[in-house]
């Protein structure tokens with residue numbers, strides 16, 4: 001009886017019956033395949049934030065649950081997740097979040113059913129629907145992990161570009177790179193821009209945008225594969241911070257000094273970079289991944305002397321500062337992608353259940369480019 005009611009809610013006619021292994025379902029003009037598909041969308045999987053992280057996140061900090069999809073209310077939209085993002089910001093932003101709720105985060109999804117005037121069936125969106133396969137939400141009351149209301153954005157036609165890019169170069173990381181660099185570092189042609197976390201989702205774009213603006217680019221990352229990739233993207237100098245002495249390499253390879261530093265990492269390495277900066281240098285403090293898993297803040301040499309002596313300007317930012325100009329960044333990056341001047345790389349893990357492992361992996365530096373999960 002319950003199944004009959006759920007089928008009715010999904011639009012499957014309930015007037016005649018047939019058997020599919022394990023389930024009694026109803027059929028007339030629906031094929032067996034479409035019925036199985038319909039049935040599989042009657043439940044939704046969620047990964048619940050079950051335990052606060054203690055040091056590095058662990059798979060056991062999450063709990064997988066499967067629930068029936070409730071009927072859609074007026075104003076709500078039902079989505080089907082296609083790609084879900086894993087981002088280092090999840091580690092610091094999780095602190096203080098209540099337990100027992102769905103893990104927060106962004107996904108690219110398709111509208112399955114809509115009772116909201118601004119979303120229609122078949123639309124592709126990007127939004128903070130969290131770690132769930134078939135989320136339902138009221139877009140007008142959806143909160144981002146950062147505590148503000150943020151409606152899912154209906155994506156324009158991406159033509160031949162993959163929709164997953166809305167979580168990377170054509171989404172939040174792309175705008176972090178674009179606005180963080182152009183607004184805070186304000187690089188001029190001929191200047192030298194240094195980037196830490198350079199082979200990550202944000203860093204790899206910052207370096208290429210800086211090249212597009214006529215700058216010399218220094219990328220700091222770990223592992224040969226990442227450094228080779230950065231070189232192939234046009235980075236002028238690459239430094240392996242685990243294998244090389246960053247201070248020595250900057251002295252040798254960047255004698256002109258650094259004008260702009262886009263800092264994704266923080267800690268000791270950033271203190272070293274600051275000591276190589278030129279007069280009136282600008283620093284965009286984007287993240288501090290070197291300390292995200294730490295129980296007490298890591299120590300680093302003091303930076304005030306370098307700041308004072310070279311009259312540096314350091315500014316931290318949240319990319320949401322530019323929500324009012326969001327499309328400007330996306331369109332600029334899309335233009336460069338189409339011209340072949342902004343390359344992207346995705347590090348895709350397959351399977352919804354793998355989200356915790358994918359998050360842990362990206363925090364460890366496993367990903368080259370943007371880490372995401374294909375649902």
Ligand SMILES: NC(=O)C1=CN([C@@H]2O[C@H](COP(=O)(O)OP(=O)(O)OC[C@H]3O[C@@H](n4cnc5c(N)ncnc54)[C@H](OP(=O)(O)O)[C@@H]3O)[C@@H](O)[C@H]2O)C=CC1
Pocket residue numbers: 087088089172173176197198199200201202203220221222223226264265285286287288289290291317318319320362363364365366367369370371
């Ligand atoms: N301010 C804002 O609005 C935003 C901030 N961010 C922040 O920007 C930073 C980059 O994000 P994103 O590109 O998405 O992340 P990614 O996971 O794609 O890249 C981060 C990189 O950091 C490096 N890394 C990890 N741990 C360390 C460590 N202990 N020391 C040095 N490097 C390390 C890894 O590379 P490797 O193997 O080379 O060490 C990794 O590639 C993060 O700090 C994130 O929190 C992101 C989006 C928005």
Ligand SMILES: CCCCCCC/C=C/C=O
Pocket residue numbers: 089092093172286287288318319320
């Ligand atoms: C030191 C904490 C840094 C957290 C940065 C997270 C900002 C991310 C915004 C993403 O949209």
